[in-house]
Amino acid sequence: MTDMTPKERLFNALNDRPIDRIPTFCSGCSQTVTVESMEAIRVYWPEAHRDPGKMAELSRSTYDLTGLEVAGVPYCLSIEAEALGCYTDFGSKRDSIPQITGTPYTDFDEVVVPEDLLMAKRVPVILEAISILKERVGDTLPVVAGMTGPFTLAGHLSGIEPMLKGLIRKPDKYMGFIQLATEIGSIYGKALMEAGADVISIADPSASSDIISPRMFRGIVKPAIARIVEAIGGTSFLHICGNCTPILGDMAETGVNSISISDKVDARQAKGLVSGKAKITGNISTTVTLLLKGPEDVREECRAAIEAGVDILAPSCGISPVTPNRNIIALVDSARIHSLPSAGVP
Ligand SMILES: [Zn+2]
Incomplete structure (x- = not known):
């Protein structure tokens, strides 16, 4: 069991097979690298956002320098919207995450879908970075491709504020944007898988219960995500x-293998609500504990998360x-120290 690779460990945890310890991972809003790692290997943003070789090298540095068991691309949720013609700001600094800053569209039938989506803007960069990672680390590390969830992508295309208001006043218009985002997500997600990703991580931050009602999630977002999950046809995670908490059960019913929860969600409660439908990944605070506190605080929060029952520490x-x-x-370290071997381990 000591020879278990990070990839085996993750897939064993996802499939109820024996593990030697809890796996670590990252499937949040598609960002797994640090400026400290960039400086250590001398590969930097913003160049690495557009160069598949540099992107693969940087993504690999996360495991090499920190032990976090993931090789993840890209570092933002702007690939699809940029490919569809939305305005994108790449920033100029080593810590600049590309952002969608606006849309040229007021109606969904204006959206210019490229004839070959897989060759548009940075889409080929991501597909190539996945193939490089698959070849270099694919036997041991899970290669993860992040993608934008359908509600967030529809918000990029239509403007999030007009969409949130419009879904009540002009539902047909905005459902058009969501249907288009679902079609694009299905094509893109399948292509990421075919390029060699082991896991697709769908992040749909605009569909948070902090922004839309559980009813709107159930009626509009859940079926859209379920369609994308079906099109992907492989292992997928969903992060919102x-x-x-009010939509965790629905998130699990989209067919994903794991739900990635934020630190605002009680992990113990999440386990109960998802009840065997999906694994729980999370939920160590990125904005407070990992960013601003020290290793002792991180270990303490990890211990609590493991005790609460998260299946994958992230x-x-x-x-x-x-x-x-x-x-x-x-x-x-916490995954090594605090987790107990699963019952099935010989
Ligand atoms: Zn998030």
């Missing part, structure tokens, strides 16, 4: 930021790029 969202590596190392 904030306190999503940051609560995408990692802030200015997180100190020592805190990520403390998270990985």
Whole structure:
């Protein structure tokens, strides 16, 4: 059992097979690298956002330098919206995460879908970075591809505020944006899998229960995510930021293998609500504990999360790029120190 690779450990945990300890992972809002790691290997943002070789090298550095058991791309939730013509700000600094800053569209039938989506803007960069990672670390590390959830992508295309208001006043117009985002997500998610990703991590921060009602999630977002999960046809995680306790059961019913929860969710309660439908990944605070506190605080929070029953120990969202590596190392140490072998281990 000591020879278990991170990839085996993760897939064993997902499939109720024996594990030697709890796996660590990151499936939040698609961000797994730090400026400290960039400086250590001399590969930096913003260049690595557009260069598949640099992206793969940087993604690999997370495991090499911190032990966090993941090789994840990309570092943002802007790939699909940029490919569809939304305005994107890449920033100029080593800690700049690309952001969607606006949309040229007021109606869904105006959206210009590229003839070959898989060749548009940074989509080929991501597909190539996945193939490189698959070849270099794919036997041992899970290669994770993050993608934008359908509600968030629809918000990028239509403007999130008009969409939130419009779904009540002009539902047909905004359902058009959501249907388009679902089709794009289905094509893109399948392509990520075919490029060699072991896991697809769908992040839909705009669908948080802090923003929309559980009823709206059930009626609009849940079926859209379920369609994308079906199109992906492989292992998938679903991450939604904030306190999503009211929709955890629905999130699990989309067919994903694991729900990635934020630190606003009570892990023990989450376990009960999801009840065997999906594994719980999380939920160590990225904005407070990992970013601002020290290794001791991280270990304490990890101990509590493991005791509460998280199946996969992970940051609560995408990692802030200015997180100190020592805190990520403390998270990985906690998995080794605090977790007990599963009952099935010989
Ligand atoms: Zn998040």
